[in-house]
Amino acid sequence: MRFTVLEAAILVLLVGGAGACKCGEAPREPGAVPREAQACPSPGEGGTLAACPQLCDAVARLPATPPSAAPTRDILSTALDVKLGALRGTATLEVAKSETPGLSLRVGKLSVTGVRGRCGALAYAVKDGQLDIGMPEWADTVVIDYAFPTTEKTDGYRHTGSTYIWPAFCENLFPCHPSPDDGMRFSLRVGDVPRGQQAIHASAIAADVPSYMVGWAVGAYTERPLGTTRAGTQVSVWYLPGEEAAALEGTRHLKDAFDFFETQYGPYAFGDKVGSVSVDWGPKGEGGMEHHPFWHLASQSMGDKLTHHHEAAHGWYGNGVRIQCWEDFVLSEGTTDYLTARSVRATEGEAEEAKLWESRRRTLEKVVARRDTVVLPDATCNAIDMTTHPIASSLPYLKGSLFFHELEKQVGTAALDRVLARFYQRHLGKAARMQQLLDFVKAETGHDPTPLAQAWLRGLGVPASAPTTAGPPQP
Numbered sequence: 001m002r003f004t005v006l007e008a009a010i011l012v013l014l015v016g017g018a019g020a021c022k023c024g025e026a027p028r029e030p031g032a033v034p035r036e037a038q039a040c041p042s043p044g045e046g047g048t049l050a051a052c053p054q055l056c057d058a059v060a061r062l063p064a065t066p067p068s069a070a071p072t073r074d075i076l077s078t079a080l081d082v083k084l085g086a087l088r089g090t091a092t093l094e095v096a097k098s099e100t101p102g103l104s105l106r107v108g109k110l111s112v113t114g115v116r117g118r119c120g121a122l123a124y125a126v127k128d129g130q131l132d133i134g135m136p137e138w139a140d141t142v143v144i145d146y147a148f149p150t151t152e153k154t155d156g157y158r159h160t161g162s163t164y165i166w167p168a169f170c171e172n173l174f175p176c177h178p179s180p181d182d183g184m185r186f187s188l189r190v191g192d193v194p195r196g197q198q199a200i201h202a203s204a205i206a207a208d209v210p211s212y213m214v215g216w217a218v219g220a221y222t223e224r225p226l227g228t229t230r231a232g233t234q235v236s237v238w239y240l241p242g243e244e245a246a247a248l249e250g251t252r253h254l255k256d257a258f259d260f261f262e263t264q265y266g267p268y269a270f271g272d273k274v275g276s277v278s279v280d281w282g283p284k285g286e287g288g289m290e291h292h293p294f295w296h297l298a299s300q301s302m303g304d305k306l307t308h309h310h311e312a313a314h315g316w317y318g319n320g321v322r323i324q325c326w327e328d329f330v331l332s333e334g335t336t337d338y339l340t341a342r343s344v345r346a347t348e349g350e351a352e353e354a355k356l357w358e359s360r361r362r363t364l365e366k367v368v369a370r371r372d373t374v375v376l377p378d379a380t381c382n383a384i385d386m387t388t389h390p391i392a393s394s395l396p397y398l399k400g401s402l403f404f405h406e407l408e409k410q411v412g413t414a415a416l417d418r419v420l421a422r423f424y425q426r427h428l429g430k431a432a433r434m435q436q437l438l439d440f441v442k443a444e445t446g447h448d449p450t451p452l453a454q455a456w457l458r459g460l461g462v463p464a465s466a467p468t469t470a471g472p473p474q475p
Contacts, residue, residue, distance in 0.1 A: 001166060001287065001288060001289050001290050001311070001314070001318070001332075001333065033055075033058050033059055033062070033138045034054065034055060034058065034138065035097070035138050035140065036052070036055055036117075036118055036138055036139050036140040036141060037097075037140040039052060039054045039055040040052035040054070040055055040118055042094075043077075043079060043092055043094065043141060045187075046079060046081050046092075046187065046189050047079030047080075047081060047090070047091070047092025047143065047187065048092075049092070049118050049141060049143065052118050052119070055118060055119060055138070056118065056119035056120075059119055059136070059138065060119070062136070064122075064123050064134060065101045065102075065122070065123065065134035065135065065136045066123055066134045067102070067123050067124050067125040067132040067133060067134045068100075068101055068102030068132060068134060069102060069104045069130075069132050070098065070100065070101075070102035070103050070104050070132075070135075071104040071130075071177075073095055073096060073098050073102070073103050073104070074095065074096035074182070075093055075094070075095055075096075075176075075177055075182065075184045076093075076094045076095060076096055076184060076185065077093070077094045077184055077185040077186065077187075078091055078092070078093050078174065078176070078184055078185070078186050078187075078214075079091070079092040079093075079186070079187040079188075080174055080186070080187065080188045080189070080214070081189045081191070082188070082189065082190050082191065082216075083191045083192045084190065084191065084192045084193060084194075084199075084218065085191075085192030086147075086192065087147055087148055087149065087150065087157075088113075088145070088146070088147050088148070089145075089146055089147075089148060089173075089174060090143060090144070090145050090146075091143070091144045091146070091174050091175050092141060092142075092143050092144075093105075093141065093142050093143075093144070093175070094140060094141050095135070095140060095141070095142070097140070098137065099137065100137065101134065101135055101136055101137050102132065102133065102134065102135055103132075103133045103135040103142060104130055104131065104132050104133070105130070105131045105133075105144075105171075105175040105176060105177065106129060106130060106131075106168075106170070106171035106175070106176055106177065106178055107126060107129060107130065107131045107146070107171055107175050108129050108156075108169065108171030108172040109129075109148070109149050109156065109171075109172045110146045110147065110148050110171070110172065110173075110174075110175065111146060111147040111148075112124065112126055112131055112144060112145070112146045112175075113145045113146060113147060114144070114145040115131075115133055115142065115143070115144050115145075116142075116143050117135070117136070117139050117141065117142055117143070118139065118141060122134050122135060122136075122139075122142065129171060131144070131175055144175050146174075146175065148172065148173055148174075149172070151172070154166075154169075154281070155169040155172055156169055156172030156173050157172070157173055158279075158280075158281075160279070160280035160281075160282075161197075161217060161218035161219050161279075161280070162215070162216070162217040162218065162219075162279035162280070162281075162296060163214070163215035163216055163217070163291070164215075164281075164289060164296075165211070165212050165214065165215065166212040166289060167180075167212060167326065167386040167387065167392070168212075168386065168387075169212075170211040170212060170214065173214070174214070176211045177211060178211055178212075179382060180210050180212070180322055180323045180324070180325070180326060180382075180431065181322065181323070181324040181325065181382075181431035182210070182211065183208030183209055183210060183322055183429065183430070183431065184208055184209070184211070185205065185206055185207065185208060185209075186204070186205060186209065186213075186214055187203060187204045188201050188202065188203060188204075188214065188216065189203070190216050190218070193218055194218070196220055197218050197219055197220050197221075198218070198219070198220075198221055199216050199217070199218045200216065200217045200218075200219075200221060200238055200277045200294050201215065201216035201217070201291075201294060202270070202271060202292075202293050202294060205270050205271065205292075205293075207269050207270065207428075207429050208322075208429045208430070209270075209292075209319055209322065209429075210319065210322045210323075212290075213290060213291060213292060213319050214291070215289070215291035215296065216291075217238075217277045217278075217279050217291075217294075217296055219240050219278075219279075219280075220240060220241060221238040221239065221240065221277070221278075222238070222239055222240075222241075222244070223236050223237070223238050223275075224236060224237050224238075224239070224244075224247065224248065224251075226251055226254055226255040226275070227255040228255075229255060229258055229259040229262055230259055230262070230263065231259070231262045231263075231267065231268070232272060233258060233262065233268055233272055233273070233274060234272060234273040234274070235254055235255040235258050235273075235274055235275055236273070236274075236275035237250075237251045237254070237275050237276045237277075237278075237308075238275060238276070238277045238278060238294070239278045239302060240278050240280070240299065243278055243299060243302050245303075246302040246303035247276075247278065247302045247303075249303045249305075250276075250297075250301075250302050250303045250304055250305050250307070250308050251276060251305070251308050252305065253305060253309070253343075253347035253348065254275075254276065254305075254308050254309065254312065256346070256347045257308075257309045257312060257343035257346070257347055258274065258312050260342070260343050260346040260347065261312065261313060261315065261316055261339065261343065264342070264346075264417055264421065265316050265339070265417070265420055265421045265424050266316070266421050266424050266425045266428070268293075268315050268316075268320075269315070269320055269428055269429070270292045270293045270315060270319070270320075271293040273293065274292070274293040274294065274295075274312070274315070275293075275294055275295075276288075276294075276295060276296075276297050276302075276308050276311065276312075277291075277294050277295065277296050277297065278296075278297055278298075278299050278302050279296045279297065279298060279299065280298075280299055281298040281299070281300070283300070284300075285298040285299075285300055286298050286300050286301050286307075287301055287307060288301060288307045288308075288310065288311040289311070290311055290314035290315075290318055290319055292314060292315050292319050293315070295311035295312065295314065296311075297311065305344075306340055306344075306356075309340045309343045309344070310336055310337060310340045313336045313339040313340055313343070314332070314336050316336075316339065316420075316424050317331065317332055317335040317336050317339065317420075317424065318332035318333070318335075318336055320424055320428050320429075321423070321424055321427040321428060321430065321431075321432050322430070322431050322432075323431060323432070323433075323434075324381065324431035324432055324433050325378065325380075325381035325382045325433065326382055326384055326386045326389075327376070327377050327378045327379075327380055327381060327382070327383070327384060327391075328376070328378060328432075328433050328434045329375070329386070329391050329392070329396050330375045330376050330391075330396040330399070330400040330434055330457060331400075331432065331433070331434040331437060333396045333397045333400060334375070334396050334397060334399065334400010334401050334403060334404065334457075335400065335401075335404065335420070335437075337397045337398070337400060337401035338400070338401040338404035338405065339420075340401075341353055341356050341357065341360075341401060341405070342417075344356055357402075357405055360398055360401060360402060361402065361462070361465070363394075363398060364395075364398040364399065364402065364462055365462050367393075367394055367395060367398065368395075368460075368461060368462055371390065371393070371395075372395070372460045372461065373390040373391055373393075373395055373460075374391075374457070374458055374459070374460065375391055375395050375396040375399045375400060375456075375457050376434055376453070376457035376458050377391065378433065378434060378435060381433075399456050399457060400456075400457070402456060403452055403453065403456035403457055404416070406452055406456065406463075406465065407441070407449055407452055410447060410449075410452070411441070411445045411447050415444075415445050416441075416445075418444065419437075419440060419441050419444050419445065422440075422444065423436075423437055423440050434457070438450070438453055
């Protein structure tokens with residue numbers, strides 16, 4: 001995500017095809033109720049559940065399970081089927097095995113109209129934006145029917161046709177766990193699209209991603225293909241009427257930047273077609289949102305190459321490697337802004353990159369003069385509110401990227417590239433903390449980044465730029 005004046009992450013994932021009973025399970029005692037995942041086919045396309053008489057006959061006479069709170073039960077996948085005309089959706093969730101009944105989800109401004117499982121209706125209760133479900137111990141899937149509102153803010157499905165659910169507003173779009181460390185697979189179908197318009201979104205991504213990565217955009221789009229990377233990824237831009245010139249100017253180097261990310265840091269995980277999608281965030285809306293593989297850019301930012309490159313780089317950090325805690329926000333945004341600068345060097349040369357770093361330092365000095373904060377407050381985990389905390393600003397982007405720029409001077413470009421590539425490849429589809437990356441730098445290079453981190457990430461002000469001590473950066 002690029003910082004926007006709105007100051008506020010697709011998408012989207014497959015739940016698997018029909019499957020058979022699982023093998024290798026311990027035999028059940030006679031009369032015992034089998035687990036749903038053992039006895040029944042997996043959810044089909046769109047989250048449809050096939051009949052499963054072997055299970056349903058066995059549980060038909062069991063008493064209903066009352067609603068119970070279980071907010072930590074892991075969601076494995078979410079299949080969404082959305083009807084825009086009626087503003088209604090159906091969410092089919094596969095959840096992890098639990099020895100106790102129950103499941104809790106955040107439902108925010110949603111209106112839940114029904115909850116059912118493989119074998120019929122399930123008891124549920126909604127209070128203070130939380131949905132508690134009476135999910136039996138044998139159950140592994142739940143289907144939730146709901147209605148969702150439109151909004152003029154950046155907290156759900158915007159009235160102009162696009163979603164914006166960062167940081168924790170997934171609850172206003174579908175039943176979810178908003179915590180950034182809780183990754184899951186997704187699939188998405190969007191129906192009732194207005195005539196003459198199209199919905200841009202990924203239909204399926206079979207990798208664990210944060211809930212804020214889910215999204216779609218609806219409009220009278222024109223797609224302009226930008227080319228194919230050496231790895232075979234197709235890159236495009238989707239723009240609205242009157243935006244062609246700005247869109248083509250902003251994406252002039254996007255294909256080459258994406259090629260650089262794939263070549264330098266590792267294979268892209270979210271599909272073989274990607275691109276920037278223009279969205280209407282109003283006359284003051286700027287920046288973007290990392291709804292990979294089709295990330296959103298505010299219409300006002302379509303001509304800004306840095307925003308295009310930044311949102312593309314979130315495929316590696318922020319989405320590929322997601323943050324474990326909101327306190328690690330700099331791991332997503334600072335790292336991604338550094339990769340953005342590296343893509344400028346790769347596509348336009350060192351002189352253009354040098355201008356960017358000078359501009360960032362001047363901007364940081366102005367921002368710090370108005371308001372400063374520590375950008376890595378990681379003594380806690382998910383104890384801060386990202387809708388009000390001062391790190392939800394441009395500071396983690398600026399301080400974080402400049403931290404990596406100074407680290408590059410100390411260890412060399414080639415060494416830092418190797419660190420970021422190996423860390424990405426080891427943590428792809430997982431949540432990580434910034435301190436883990438700092439420890440990895442030391443383990444891989446022998447150089448301790450702690451003093452730099454103390455100055456740039458855990459301190460205030462704008463540290464002085466250090467001279468290069470590891471020789472000139474290597475391309």
